[in-house]
Amino acid sequence: MKFIIDNWMLILLAATSGGLLLWQTLQKSQMGAVGTAEAVRLINREKGVLVDVSEPAEYAAGHAAGARHIPFASLEGSKDLPSNKTLPVLLMCPTGARASRAAGQLRKAGYEKAVAVAGGLNAWREANLPVQKGA
Incomplete structure (x- = not known):
């Protein structure tokens, strides 16, 4: 004492x-944000789905290789989202701000593991991960 x-x-x-x-x-x-290394792990080991919520012009200028394109405005009710709501859904945009809002929106819709990629496409590029151009 x-x-x-x-x-x-x-x-x-x-x-x-x-x-x-x-x-x-x-x-x-x-x-609800993960770094690029964790995003790659979720894609490779847990069948995570990478979704780019950028506007069409932003997506055409550059996006993560293999990412599905669903603009933020049409995210709700999109048929391009995985039907299995327990899969990790990794959301990306150029900076990560829009992706964070999209992750919250998807979690409310029942996607348990919806997370944004911290830093967005900028962080993806800095990590030297593959980027594609065009639609």
Whole structure:
């Protein structure tokens, strides 16, 4: 008990630091974004489906190889989405902002593992992953 009384500031600092680390981890998991390495793992090992929610001109300018194109505006109710809602659905756009909104929309529609690729196509390119041009 004497140790706690003598070192209450250190204990408070350690508890605060641990709490902030836990909070940051929880925030990241709620955002629903994965890095490019995790995206590739989900595609290769869990049959993840890569969906590009860019506008048609953005998609034609460059997109991840093998990505399905479903513009954000026509995402809801699209027949191009996988019928199996338990498969990972990895959403991508040029920066990742639109993809994050799309992931939230798909999770509400029942796609349990809908996540955005953090950094979008820019991060995909930086990781030297294959990019295609054209429709």
